[in-house]
Amino acid sequence: MNPRLTSPIPMVLFTAIPTLIGQFGMLLQRVDYKSEKSSQPPMAAYDYVVVGGGSAGCVVAARLSENPQVSVLLLEAGGNPSPLSFIPLATPFLQNNPTTDWQYSTTPINSSDILLGNRPLVWPRGKGLGGSSTTNYMIYMRGNPQDFDQWANITEDPRWSYANVEKYFNKMEDYHGRYERDGNYHGKNGPLSIEPLKYAPGLENVLDAVKEAGFSVRDLNKHQQEGFSPIDFTQKRGRRHSAYSAYLEPILRRRNLKILRYSHVTKIHLDSKRKATGVSYVRKGSPSYVSAKKEVIVCGGTIGSAQLLLLSGIGPSKHLKSVGVKPLVELPVGRNLADHVITLVGPIILKQNGSVPVSSMPADVTFSSFNDFAINGDGPFTSAMGLMVAGVTSSSTSPGWPNLLYFILSLGIYDGLGAAIDQVYGSGNYTKELLHPFIGQDAHFTVLSAGKPKSRGYIELLDNNPFSKPIINPQYYSDSGNQDLQDMIEGYETIVNLYENTNALGYKLGARLAKIPNCAGYELRTRGYYECAIKTAIRTVFHPVGTCSMGKIGDPKAVVDSKLRVIGTKGLRVIDASVMPEVTNANTNAPTIMIGELGADLIKENFH
Numbered sequence: 050m051n052p053r054l055t056s057p058i059p060m061v062l063f064t065a066i067p068t069l070i071g072q073f074g075m076l077l078q079r080v081d082y083k084s085e086k087s088s089q090p091p092m093a094a095y096d097y098v099v100v101g102g103g104s105a106g107c108v109v110a111a112r113l114s115e116n117p118q119v120s121v122l123l124l125e126a127g128g129n130p131s132p133l134s135f136i137p138l139a140t141p142f143l144q145n146n147p148t149t150d151w152q153y154s155t156t157p158i159n160s161s162d163i164l165l166g167n168r169p170l171v172w173p174r175g176k177g178l179g180g181s182s183t184t185n186y187m188i189y190m191r192g193n194p195q196d197f198d199q200w201a202n203i204t205e206d207p208r209w210s211y212a213n214v215e216k217y218f219n220k221m222e223d224y225h226g227r228y229e230r231d232g233n234y235h236g237k238n239g240p241l242s243i244e245p246l247k248y249a250p251g252l253e254n255v256l257d258a259v260k261e262a263g264f265s266v267r268d269l270n271k272h273q274q275e276g277f278s279p280i281d282f283t284q285k286r287g288r289r290h291s292a293y294s295a296y297l298e299p300i301l302r303r304r305n306l307k308i309l310r311y312s313h314v315t316k317i318h319l320d321s322k323r324k325a326t327g328v329s330y331v332r333k334g335s336p337s338y339v340s341a342k343k344e345v346i347v348c349g350g351t352i353g354s355a356q357l358l359l360l361s362g363i364g365p366s367k368h369l370k371s372v373g374v375k376p377l378v379e380l381p382v383g384r385n386l387a388d389h390v391i392t393l394v395g396p397i398i399l400k401q402n403g404s405v406p407v408s409s410m411p412a413d414v415t416f417s418s419f420n421d422f423a424i425n426g427d428g429p430f431t432s433a434m435g436l437m438v439a440g441v442t443s444s445s446t447s448p449g450w451p452n453l454l455y456f457i458l459s460l461g462i463y464d465g466l467g468a469a470i471d472q473v474y475g476s477g478n479y480t481k482e483l484l485h486p487f488i489g490q491d492a493h494f495t496v497l498s499a500g501k502p503k504s505r506g507y508i509e510l511l512d513n514n515p516f517s518k519p520i521i522n523p524q525y526y527s528d529s530g531n532q533d534l535q536d537m538i539e540g541y542e543t544i545v546n547l548y549e550n551t552n553a554l555g556y557k558l559g560a561r562l563a564k565i566p567n568c569a570g571y572e573l574r575t576r577g578y579y580e581c582a583i584k585t586a587i588r589t590v591f592h593p594v595g596t597c598s599m600g601k602i603g604d605p606k607a608v609v610d611s612k613l614r615v616i617g618t619k620g621l622r623v624i625d626a627s628v629m630p631e632v633t634n635a636n637t638n639a640p641t642i643m644i645g646e647l648g649a650d651l652i653k654e655n656f657h
């Protein structure tokens with residue numbers, strides 16, 4: 050037992066975070082809600098109406114309003130970011146929380162295991178300015194160049210090739226990350242601040258083990274190749290730097306940009322020529338309408354954008370009729386849903402042997418470490434649940450194009466960790482029971498994901514009420530060749546090898562993977578065990594895309610063309626993560642902000 054784990058002050062502080070965010074967050078939101086006055090009522094019409102102020106919406110609103118001749122209205126269903134969202138350590142508790150999150154969940158996951166049962170998975174999505182960039186884990190990853198070349202192939206538009214989108218990544222970035230000196234591959238002086246990992250107990254052991262296992266430690270944002278790296282985060286002085294902080298906060302006084310919070314858009318209006326003329330929205334309980342003189346730009350995210358198009362009669366007509374929505378434009382909205390399914394590999398118990406220091410997350414969370422955060426922007430409060438290393442590798446079926454993703458967390462097991470994870474993931478008492486025997490021990494976990502999944506799910510309306518939550522069925526592991534599962538098994542082997550068969554982790558720290566009780570019938574380190582573990586600890590790492598995929602006109606999967614215009618309509622675009630026809634082998638915030646930048650440029654082509 051690590052004696053520091055029993056020290057009452059830090060533990061009280063640490064376990065108080067969910068309550069703080071819950072109760073205090075509720076209070077803060079009430080104040081914010083009241084402060085959203087109608088002192089300056091919106092105009093009846095704007096050139097551009099942007100729906101949703103998330104990762105992409107903030108960028109679009111900011112870039113369009115750079116031209117003072119153009120009027121822009123941004124409608125956001127939620128409020129200002131919670132002040133607590135700026136503390137990275139508080140991140141997990143922003144999820145599944147009514148003040149900061151939409152609290153979506155999937156249809157029950159059909160998995161044969163006992164512990165997880167036929168249970169829905171929680172699917173968090175940030176609500177409020179900054180969207181999911183205000184509640185996410187801040188990992189900054191561009192993706193693999195081939196991921197973008199694939200988009201260019203699908204759309205037959207070289208605009209989306211890495212050779213072209215690279216300049217938008219550079220434009221976005223104010224890079225001060227781990228590889229700052231390798232300046233050729235990163236942007237400087239852009240709006241979005243990127244900083245290196247600042248708190249990582251056991252990091253050197255992991256990096257040594259990576260090399261022992263035959264992988265490189267390299268910059269995964271420099272033309273991504275197989276390897277591992279300490280993570281770069283979207284932070285500024287250790288605080289969260291969301292799309293709101295980066296793009297909107299500096300321009301809140303711009304006179305041609307009006308931002309309306311607590312404004313939930315319920316319908317896009319199309320005229321008889323299928324031109325978008327405006328939107329209906331409900332602001333603080335009152336219904337309103339606003340006209341768009343030039344365009345309506347939907348930035349509601351993979352769930353919100355699909356839902357809004359469907360509610361407006363844009364989607365599969367059969368489905369729309371079944372829920373009482375009049376079909377206007379036949380498109381596969383909601384269909385091409387891809388997500389990064391994960392399994393949580395762990396706990397991997399570390400037994401400190403001799404002089405190797407392995408401190409762990411909760412033990413280091415103290416009042417003085419809060420000071421360190423407040424004054425220097427450093428220490429464990431900058432950590433999102435102990436995330437420290439990211440990795441990408443290729444399975445045997447994808448040589449030269451990594452298709453597996455890893456995130457390594459250093460997280461000592463304290464009483465309450467399991468419950469916190471279950472709260473975030475809606476996994477009942479599963480993690481609580483799994484971790485119970487290990488309370489007080491140092492541990493690592495690995496989030497392992499199928500980075501280029503073949504399985505596709507869908508989003509549909511439950512009914513025609515815009516305030517109902519849509520049906521989300523991710524259909525994980527449904528690909529006909531069962532390739533996603535086979536790839537994941539290879540990834541599992543890679544992680545077990547990295548931890549148990551290396552000197553740096555296996556011998557020096559005595560790293561051992563704890564057995565999942567549910568898979569007790571299988572021998573550890575066998576394919577049967579891995580398959581059981583993968584299906585038991587099935588979760589998402591929150592990267593759904595594809596419900597408004599871009600593609601060539603005539604492509605049965607395409608909802609928008611390569612200029613992000615909704616096919617068969619005028620004056621209507623979707624600009625957000627939903628347009629990705631295939632998910633990147635990386636986290637999706639950076640490419641979504643890039644889509645916002647590129648999308649804004651596409652609209653500006655029409656400026657005179």
Ligand SMILES: Cc1cc2nc3c(=O)[nH]c(=O)nc-3n(C[C@H](O)[C@H](O)[C@H](O)COP(=O)(O)OP(=O)(O)OC[C@H]3O[C@@H](n4cnc5c(N)ncnc54)[C@H](O)[C@@H]3O)c2cc1C
Pocket residue numbers: 100101102103104105106124125126127144173174175176177178179180181182184185186187188189190312313314315348349350351353354357590591592593625626627636637638639641
């Ligand atoms: C918990 C979590 C952790 C994540 N971790 C990472 C990470 O570490 N790194 C990373 O790169 N990515 C991460 N992601 C993914 C990444 O944050 C998202 O892919 C990205 O933010 C999506 O951007 P978006 O613009 O498509 O949608 P969002 O950012 O979700 O924005 C959509 C916005 O539209 C608003 N909206 C929706 N519908 C309406 C409506 N009808 N009317 C008005 N407003 C509406 C929403 O409130 C929201 O503000 C994470 C996501 C989550 C949820």
Ligand SMILES: *[C@@H]1O[C@H](CO)[C@@H](O)[C@H](O)[C@H]1NC(C)=O
Pocket residue numbers: 159
């Ligand atoms: C779950 O999967 C099993 C086996 O694949 C199948 O027989 C069963 O019908 C499925 N159940 C649901 C609710 O989809």
Ligand SMILES: *[C@@H]1O[C@H](CO)[C@@H](O)[C@H](O)[C@H]1NC(C)=O
Pocket residue numbers: 195196198199202
């Ligand atoms: C794109 O298409 C070309 C030509 O068909 C092909 O050679 C290339 O491998 C494709 N690239 C990707 C990333 O899909």
Ligand SMILES: *[C@@H]1O[C@H](CO)[C@@H](O)[C@H](O)[C@H]1NC(C)=O
Pocket residue numbers: 477478
């Ligand atoms: C979780 O455990 C608590 C008691 O510790 C129990 O009351 C509750 O029913 C359990 N929940 C589930 C979903 O098993």
Ligand SMILES: *[C@@H]1O[C@H](CO)[C@@H](O)[C@H](O)[C@H]1NC(C)=O
Pocket residue numbers: 400402403555556557558559
């Ligand atoms: C710890 O170190 C000792 C010698 O230094 C060694 O004999 C033992 O096997 C090590 N144990 C672990 C778990 O690494």
